[in-house]
Amino acid sequence: RKLDKNVQENLYFDSYSDVTIHEEMIADHVRTNTYRTAILRNSDAIRDRVVLDVGAGTGVLSVFCAQAGARKVYAVEACSIAEQAVKIVRQNKMDDRIEVIRGAVETVELPERVDVIVSEWMGYALLHESMLNSVLFARDKWLKPGGLMLPCKAELYISPINDLVVEDRLNFWRTVKDQYGVDMSPMCDFAKGCIVNGDIAVTLVTVEDVLSHPCKLAELDLHAVTTEQLRSVRGSFACECFGAAAVNALCVWFTVSFPCGDGEEGGRPLVLSTSPFKPETHWKQAVLYLDAPRDVVQDTRVAGEVHLYPSEESARHVCIHVECAIGEHKKQCKTFSIPD
Amino acid sequence: RKLDKNVQENLYFDSYSDVTIHEEMIADHVRTNTYRTAILRNSDAIRDRVVLDVGAGTGVLSVFCAQAGARKVYAVEACSIAEQAVKIVRQNKMDDRIEVIRGAVETVELPERVDVIVSEWMGYALLHESMLNSVLFARDKWLKPGGLMLPCKAELYISPINDLVVEDRLNFWRTVKDQYGVDMSPMCDFAKGCIVNGDIAVTLVTVEDVLSHPCKLAELDLHAVTTEQLRSVRGSFACECFGAAAVNALCVWFTVSFPCGDGEEGGRPLVLSTSPFKPETHWKQAVLYLDAPRDVVQDTRVAGEVHLYPSEESARHVCIHVECAIGEHKKQCKTFSIPD
Numbered sequence: 001r002k003l004d005k006n007v008q009e010n011l012y013f014d015s016y017s018d019v020t021i022h023e024e025m026i027a028d029h030v031r032t033n034t035y036r037t038a039i040l041r042n043s044d045a046i047r048d049r050v051v052l053d054v055g056a057g058t059g060v061l062s063v064f065c066a067q068a069g070a071r072k073v074y075a076v077e078a079c080s081i082a083e084q085a086v087k088i089v090r091q092n093k094m095d096d097r098i099e100v101i102r103g104a105v106e107t108v109e110l111p112e113r114v115d116v117i118v119s120e121w122m123g124y125a126l127l128h129e130s131m132l133n134s135v136l137f138a139r140d141k142w143l144k145p146g147g148l149m150l151p152c153k154a155e156l157y158i159s160p161i162n163d164l165v166v167e168d169r170l171n172f173w174r175t176v177k178d179q180y181g182v183d184m185s186p187m188c189d190f191a192k193g194c195i196v197n198g199d200i201a202v203t204l205v206t207v208e209d210v211l212s213h214p215c216k217l218a219e220l221d222l223h224a225v226t227t228e229q230l231r232s233v234r235g236s237f238a239c240e241c242f243g244a245a246a247v248n249a250l251c252v253w254f255t256v257s258f259p260c261g262d263g264e265e266g267g268r269p270l271v272l273s274t275s276p277f278k279p280e281t282h283w284k285q286a287v288l289y290l291d292a293p294r295d296v297v298q299d300t301r302v303a304g305e306v307h308l309y310p311s312e313e314s315a316r317h318v319c320i321h322v323e324c325a326i327g328e329h330k331k332q333c334k335t336f337s338i339p340d
Numbered sequence: 341r342k343l344d345k346n347v348q349e350n351l352y353f354d355s356y357s358d359v360t361i362h363e364e365m366i367a368d369h370v371r372t373n374t375y376r377t378a379i380l381r382n383s384d385a386i387r388d389r390v391v392l393d394v395g396a397g398t399g400v401l402s403v404f405c406a407q408a409g410a411r412k413v414y415a416v417e418a419c420s421i422a423e424q425a426v427k428i429v430r431q432n433k434m435d436d437r438i439e440v441i442r443g444a445v446e447t448v449e450l451p452e453r454v455d456v457i458v459s460e461w462m463g464y465a466l467l468h469e470s471m472l473n474s475v476l477f478a479r480d481k482w483l484k485p486g487g488l489m490l491p492c493k494a495e496l497y498i499s500p501i502n503d504l505v506v507e508d509r510l511n512f513w514r515t516v517k518d519q520y521g522v523d524m525s526p527m528c529d530f531a532k533g534c535i536v537n538g539d540i541a542v543t544l545v546t547v548e549d550v551l552s553h554p555c556k557l558a559e560l561d562l563h564a565v566t567t568e569q570l571r572s573v574r575g576s577f578a579c580e581c582f583g584a585a586a587v588n589a590l591c592v593w594f595t596v597s598f599p600c601g602d603g604e605e606g607g608r609p610l611v612l613s614t615s616p617f618k619p620e621t622h623w624k625q626a627v628l629y630l631d632a633p634r635d636v637v638q639d640t641r642v643a644g645e646v647h648l649y650p651s652e653e654s655a656r657h658v659c660i661h662v663e664c665a666i667g668e669h670k671k672q673c674k675t676f677s678i679p680d
Contacts, residue, residue: 019527019534023512026524036520063522087526172363180376182403184366186427187359194359 022058022081025120028282034272035120036064038150038258041270042116043068045148045261049115052076054105054138055131059085059098061118066094073098074114076105076138105138114142118150124202125286126156126254127308128318128338133227149222151256156217157275158237160247160302160326161209163287166195167248196248200320200338201287205251205276211296212239214275217252217306231309238303241296247326248293251276252286252306286320288336294326302326311337362398362421365460368622374612375460376404378490378598381610382456383408385488385601389455392416394445394478395471399425399438401458406434413438414454416445416478445478454482458490464542465626466496466594467648468658468678473567489562491596496557497615498577500587500642500666501549503627506535507588540660540678541627545591545616551636552579554615557592557646571649578643581636587666588633591616592626592646626660628676634666642666651677 026032039046039061047069053062056075062085065073075085075098082102089098101108117139121131139149173187217235241247258270274283296302304324311317317337325331366372379386379401387409393402396415402425405413415425415438422442429438441448457479461471479489513527557575581587598610614623636642644664651657657677665671 019531022527023509023531026516027512032520058524058527060516060520060522060524064520067521084527084530088522088524091523091526169363172367176366176400180366180372180400180404181407182400182428183431184398184400184428186431187362187398187424190424191359191363 022084024282026058026060030279030281031120031272032060034258034270035061035118035150038261038270038272039064039068039118041261042148042150042259043261045259046070046116050074050112051116051118052105052110052114052138052142054117054119054135055121056085056100057081057120059088059100061120062098062100063089063092063094065116065118066092066097070097070116072112074110075100076108077102078104105134110142113144114147115144116148116150117143122154122254122256122283123318124283124338125200125252125308125318125320126154127230127233127310128200129316130318132230135222136225136227136230139222148259151258151272152222153257153269154220154222155255155257156219156233156235156252156306156308157214157254158217158250158252158306159214159239159276160211160241160296161205161249161251161287162211162245162247163205163209163249163289165203166289169195196289196291198334198336200318200336201289202284202338203287204280205285205287207276210251210276211241211243211245211247212302214253214277215239218308233308234305236303236305238301241298241300241302243298244296246293246295247290247302249290250288250322250324252288252320253283288320288322288334290324290332291334292329292332294329296327300327304331364622366398366400370619370621371460371612372400374598374610375401375458375490378601378610378612379404379408379458381601382488382490382599383601385599386410386456390414390452391456391458392445392450392454392478392482394457394459394475395461396425396440397421397460399428399440401460402438402440403429403432403434405456405458406432406437410437410456412452414450415440416448417442418444445474450482453484454487455484456488456490457483462494462594462596462623463658464623464678465540465592465648465658465660466494467570467573467650468540469656470658472570475562476565476567476570479562488599491598491612492562493597493609494560494562495595495597496559496573496575496592496646496648497554497594498557498590498592498646499554499579499616500551500581500636501545501589501591501627502551502585502587503545503549503589503629505543506629509535536629536631538674538676540658540676541629542624542678543627544620545625545627547616550591550616551581551583551585551587552642554593554617555579558648573648574645576643576645578641581638581640581642583638584636586633586635587630587642589630590628590662590664592628592660593623628660628662628674630664630672631674632669632672634669636667640667644671 051065051073053075056077062073062075123130176184215237253274255273260267307321319337321335391405391413393415396417402413402415463470516524555577593614595613600607647661661675
């Protein structure tokens with residue numbers, strides 16, 4: 001199904017016209033509180049300066065920037081939620097400092113260049129339906145030399161996991177005979193074909209299911225990375241398993257980091273993490289089910305290559321190609337994407 | 341968005357090609373166990389007779405009928421899940437008695453008329469995406485005079501409720517100021533417009549939220565009802581509230597009944613209920629949010645008319661038009677449908 005670009009853009013922006021997604025984002029305490037802390041901690045760089053908020057949504061990050069002392073905040077938002085941002089800015093008596101501009105950041109005109117760009121652009125698996133291309137466009141067009149990016153760095157991680165939910169679901173069909181006297185075990189293969197497919201499953205991974213320390217796949221310096229580089233993000237990984245288990249999936253997640261600001265916290269950068277080892281966020285984790293689960297023992301090596309790139313059908317859809325070798329087993333390859 | 345009929349049918353049948361929906365249906369103990377009990381209890385009428393299973397899915401009801409002694413079961417299924425039914429029938433060594441026929445019941449040819457029709461045809465709010473029209477078609481074409489329908493009766497119920505989830509969601513926006521120092525109260529109106537819309541919400545209603553005894557809206561005799569009558573199902577209701585509360589929605593649910601069979605249970609018909617007062621099922625309840633919530637006290641009368649009819653855009657989509665008067669307040673009218 002290949003949609004023309006206008007339809008794609010409308011579907012994308014439409015999904016932000018419903019309150020549910022904004023409620024989920026604001027209620028995500030890890031997300032909202034980390035951005036708030038990062039903005040306030042960088043108030044030395046923000047005070048009396050000009051900020052651009054790319055994809056401002058309800059405008060909450062713009063209000064944080066005004067609270068941090070910004071002289072002017074341009075809150076650019078393409079979707080109709082911009083109308084709510086206008087009301088919220090007025091309600092907070094900040095309409096002298098925050099200007100909500102409705103439009104795509106690629107086409108709007110600002111009266112001046114900016115000192116800081118703030119944006120919450122991350123999608124599932126970091127790059128799905130992400131606005132990062134728009135943020136980089138804005139950076140190249142509107143950010144002054146030496147200006148500040150909030151966040152300034154993104155990192156992708158991976159670990160092998162044993163996903164118990166999928167094991168339970170496949171096993172379910174063997175339990176029907178005991179309960180209802182009908183042998184439904186032929187459904188196991190069918191269920192496997194439906195569940196262990198090429199979809200990226202966005203789901204909360206239980207920390208007990210994670211079978212190794214996190215392994216860093218890739219790092220994006222948001223001051224330097226180009227849209228050209230985003231068309232193909234590659235990384236390799238190698239990790240050792242904690243102990244005996246069956247690897248049936250890989251789990252991918254991301255972090256973004258903010259500059260340490262005035263260094264009150266000893267100069268440590270502030271990190272927004274979507275790791276299964278950290279408190280949950282609305283991004284959950286991205287789970288990639290392997291066609292051939294493999295048993296591992298302590299120190300079994302799981303290694304491979306990962307390639308993230310935009311789908312040919314829709315540039316906002318991320319695809320993930322994985323090549324993965326578990327212990328002495330033959331390498332397996334599989335391509336995943338997020339279903340509509 | 342008006343889809344042509346072929347696309348609609350393909351989308352409808354496609355949704356049954358995934359394992360998830362079959363897993364949900366088989367794992368719904370109320371559903372599966374009530375059908376199993378009803379079939380076994382009617383074994384006097386099934387033994388050595390011929391059964392038609394309309395929309396057989398994985399074929400589990402056909403196997404129950406064979407276990408109840410049927411001489412022959414025709415398991416008609418239009419979707420590719422029929423291939424799994426074939427395997428399950430063979431696994432249970434019933435391929436001599438159960439014949440899986442892939443096709444729409446409107447077009448398949450059976451070698452004989454049948455004594456019994458069994459079907460699990462109910463959708464959300466009873467009639468959404470339902471197969472009842474197909475079951476009635478099969479009844480008129482293939483059921484012998486005096487034959488048995490399983491189930492034989494369907495009933496629709498309604499009660500006023502106070503839905504706390506929607507109250508919490510609307511109130512959320514007033515809590516943001518305390519947590520993050522940003523007054524987001526202008527979002528309340530926007531949230532109300534998004535949440536209290538014309539969608540039928542399929543959700544589990546907590547029994548504490550139900551504000552009156554169930555009130556019966558309509559009853560369908562499945563031996564007699566016609567597809568013509570299904571194009572417009574009307575009912576009225578009047579109930580008295582238990583006590584002081586705010587009515588912000590109406591809750592609609594259904595039951596289906598099976599003949600009492602050999603009467604071991606004193607001749608009481610067996611009822612599959614999706615009532616909020618009964619154990620939950622995968623049908624949950626259908627919740628209709630009112631535009632104007634009203635406070636009630638004990639014995640306040642809530643009364644009105646309900647009209648269920650197929651959507652003009654898609655005959656498989658049910659619409660519900662409600663006219664409802666709460667106490668002395670002016671009558672409110674609203675039309676609901678289930679979103680895609």
